[in-house]
Amino acid sequence: MNYKSILITLSMVAFLSVNAQETNAPKFGKGLFNLVGKDSSFTMNIGARMQFLGTSQWDSDGGLTNPESNxxxxxxxxxxxxxxxxxxxQYKLELGLSNRDIGKASAFTNEAPKYILDAxxxxxxSGNWVLWFGQTKLPGNRERVISxxxxxQVDRSLLNSRFNIDRDMGMQLRHKFKLSDTFIVKEAFSIAQGEGRNITTGNLGGHQYTARVELYPFGNFASKGDYKGSDLKFEEKPKLAVGFSYDFNNDAVKNRSNQGSYMTNDTGFYSTNISTLFIDAMYKHKGFSFMAEYANRDAEDPFAKNSDGSLTGDEVQVGNALNLQTGYMLSKTVELSGRYTNIEWDKTVTGKGAENQYTLGLSKYIVGHKLKVQTDLSYLDLTGKTNQLLYRLQVDIHF
Structure with a gap:
């Protein structure tokens, strides 16, 4: 961790606190404090959050063996x-300080840690038109956009970890309109660099183009619940959101579009056009929630090659995935949830077999999502490999 960077950040916060006209402490979970300029020409809400995770994992073929914990x-x-x-x-800045948030430094980040998540x-x-500029999540699959x-559950599904398009630097145009008193349509269009977050040296491939359309036949969810897990608001009437996203990464140089590993060859980098399709839905009513997602990734030529046509051994991770997740609030603060995820790789390209994961979760919401304890148990069925059992326990706190 770079303590010098953290010190600079905290010094900036202290400076703003002293020079702001109004400083007040919001309700728990709404930020550490609010700043308002002397002439009300700016506002700033400052918050912090932490997640503490414990895991235990076993190989499960023929009994529980090779235990690991972390x-x-x-x-x-x-x-x-x-x-x-x-x-x-409006603006948003989010900095990651844990090792998992920061990720690995590389030549494409000038060997610097990747502190910036959103900027x-x-x-x-004009009207319902909003233009975004900077680094943030692309309008991809719903589960990834959910904070x-x-x-x-404790963390996102295998579909998300294998297929999501995460964050990138670029521009997004967003719009919404009504087809009727209750039927709402939301659109998002994005042009991004195409190599993921915090890339500061060059743009090796082309650009990445993403389009998303969402349909809300019964109107908006309470408290933006279409992008929150669980029906903590106990929707009195059924609410449904259906989304479609298509992403095209022109001359992509990573094996998972703007994610994954760089595909290197004898001249530098191999590039090919990669397309990703997402279809998802969220339904909530009276404490019951259901989320479904489908993902597909394809490539114009998935096999990375050298200049003479020989294979490098790298390939685009092409295939498709399905994730089904549901939950029911047993009370206002306790929820039981379940999830099934299936990954079907294109075996002729990747050489990988299917992955099936089954997860049962239990959550205690002390102050909604701002203070909660979550635990889950997962069984991972791997074709041609050793199956695994995973137990997780996590405490989440947001100021």
């Missing part, structure tokens, strides 16, 4: 948000 700070983050000059110009401004320039602090 305890770590899964996530530790600082969050800043508000508006600048006008409420129509984006959002300009509502890690608002998940129904």
């Amino acid at each position: 305890m770590l700070v899964r996530r530790a983050r600082l969050k800043f948000g508000g508006y600048a000059f006008t409420p129509k110009l 984006v401004v959002k300009w509502n320039f 890690s602090g608002n998940l129904q």
Whole structure:
């Protein structure tokens, strides 16, 4: 961890606190404090959150063998948000401080740790039109866009870890309109660099283009519940959101579009066009929730090659996945949830067999998603490999 960077961040917060006209402590879970400029020309809400995770894992063929255990700070983050000059110009800055948040340094990040998760401004320039610029999550699969602090289970599914398009640097245009009094349509269009977050040296491939359309036949969910796990608001009427995303990464140089490993060859890097399709849905009613996602990744030529046509041994991770997840609130603070995930790799390309994971979860929401304890048990069925059993326990706190 770079303590010098953290010190600079905290010094900036202290400076803003002293020079702001109004400093007040919000309700628990709504940030550490709010800042308002002397002339109300800017606001800033500052928050922090932490997740503490313990895991135990066993090989499960012929009994429980080869036990492994681990305890770590899964996530530790600082969050800043508000508006600048006008409420129509909003911003978000989120910094990751844990090792898992930061990730590995590389030549493409100037060998610097990847502290920045989100750094984006959002300009509502006309009516329901909003232009985003900066680094943030692309409009991909629903589960990825749901904050890690608002998940129904300890962590996201295998579908997300294998197929998501995560964050990138670029521009997004967002819009929404009504087809009727209750039927809402939301659209998002994105142009990004195409190599993931915090890439500072060059753009090896082409650009990445993403389009998403969401349909809300019964209107908006309470408290943006379409992008939160669990029906903590106990929707009185059925609410449904259906989303379709298509992502095209032109001349991608990573084996999972803008994620995964670089595909190197004898001249530098191998590139090919990679497309990813997502179809997802979220349903909530009276404490019951159901989320479904389908993902498919394909490539124009998935086999990485040298200049003479020989194979390098790298290949694009092509295939498809299905994730089904449901939960029911046993009370206002306790929920039982279940999840099934299936990964079907293109075996002729990747050489990998199918993956099936079954997860049973239990959550105690002390203050909603802001203070909760979650635990789950997963069985992973791997074709041609040793099956595994995984137990996890996590404490989540947000200020």
